[in-house]
Amino acid sequence: MIQDKALHTTLCGIDMQTPVLTASGTFGFGEEFADFVDLSRLGGVMVKGTTLLPRRGNDGVRITETPQGMMNCIGLENPGVDVFLKETLPRIEKYKMNVIVNISGSAVEDYGELAAMLDVPGVAAIELNVSCPNVKDGGIVFGTDPKMAAAVTEAAKKRTSKPVILKLSPNVSDIKVMAKAGEDAGADAISLINTLMGMEINIETRKPTLGNITGGLSGPCVRPVAVRMVWEAHNTVKIPIIGMGGISNWRDAVEFFLAGASAVAVGTANFVDPSVTMKICDGLNFYLKTHKIKSIRDIVGKVDIG
Template sequence: MLRDVSNLAVRLNRLALANPILVASGTFGYAREMGAFVPFDRLGGVIPKTITPQPRVGNSPPRTVETSSGLLNSIGLDNDGLETFVAKHLEYLLGLGTKVIANIAGKTIDDFAMMARRLNEFPALGGLELNISCPNVSGGVDFGTDPELASQVVKAVRDACDLPVIAKLTPNVTSVPRIAEAVHSAGADAVSLVNTFQGMAVDWRRRRPILGGNFGGLSGPAIKPLALRVVCQVARAVDIPIIAVGGISNVTDVLEFLVAGASAVQIGTANFYNPKLAGELVDQLHQVLRDENIADVTDLVGTLQLNEPQSSKAILGTPTASDDAESEHNSN
């Protein structure tokens, strides 16, 4: 018999969400743009576009180019700066009826700490997501590729504010679990996995890159298998809540990331071609849980069972004991 009610609430250490569906920074503006499409109070949370201490003009155009099953972007963190965010956007965002997680980026550790102190003046904020992994700005991934620097940023922010802290990590490293362990040890409440994969597009006739910034971050369905692998690896290596992001475009994608080890997900590139998706996913997730007689969405988290690896002999094509037995049987 199906239960009438399934619980979608999730907790990521100090951050409690009504459900695991959030929207990713850089794909949702400051939410005003999406008001005609999304019932904000139905979402688990909204993460506005990245803000920096001072205004940034961003990278030269073109800034985006479509690829096979994906999108390359080289925006360069174009924004009006911290104080304009506080003056023009924050009050509106805090009235949306859902958790608002500010996404911040800086050139130095002191930048991150200063922004954290300023935003700590608004305790209604749900938390801070630290963008230490943007591939489209000079030095943007430096903090996210060095475990010690990543740790120092998180510690500085924790010391500067009382808000929950999420570290958004880059996949453009040899070992994401190593960085995740560093930010976990420094006090991060959760990690967002993953930011975009660095790539490029070329106009061969002109012999030039298509993007004004030469290289860009690849997002969309093309990166989903890669993001899923990273989430699985980190979930098995580090005891920290994970927010998955990378190519999620339907409820099946959401469920795959949950069983792989994520406690919540962010909808990113899909917002551009289906701005209603995030709201729809909340209802669809609830329906799946009812259909599967699952009482609580957290019962799914991390339940993926990996296959046992084959023996080296089998992989290399060397006959195993069972192969030998079968051969003997066939010869009789």
């Protein structure tokens, strides 16, 4: 049996064998990785973005490689919340993992509705993806406006007994304002970062590479931005932070803990090595042991800025 005593933690009342989670959209529903990963060893699996109705996603090219990363414009392809509840959730129950459901809406009310529908056994928490446009009201991305991010958080909080995690977008000028808006609206935790908006142009055809023209940048290239934002958020709010953005190995993960994350999530790196999360857990155990640190909790926010 694997000993993860020093990694054990709780976040928003959720018991986690390790503080290493997987980021939404990069790990399916977890079951796809069961041959590579001991799913119960993860702190949780943040499942693919779920919407009220099924979505086909975007047409055309959806993924492109970039230096030290990738860009995607999947367009939230998913089977919809009904199929998730009726088929997926009962099927993945056997893995004994914390299932955190990432939800997206095109109106504030969608988040309330989804949060209410997902207030069922087997769901550990709800993560609000606010990096999508408020189609009903002007098309502004929820996560770039503190009032809208707060409204979405309140709508979800009102309708569920589960912990609500607000996932912040990095496409803002001041992440501290967004983190505070989430905390004040009642979020139990925040997670960050979602992808950074980018664009690539094929110079021969003069056309954008991606079918959606722009896409979300992720992977090692975004890590310094993510670490900075986690640190700023940690200095602003008291609620726990789940840090993510370019984590590919245990050293990257340690950086996020030192910056102020209570847990981390791994995204793009799962595509490179499907068992990377297990290596990160092993590496964190090694780091704590060699530095004679009893618990991962002891290094959260302990960056020495002099």
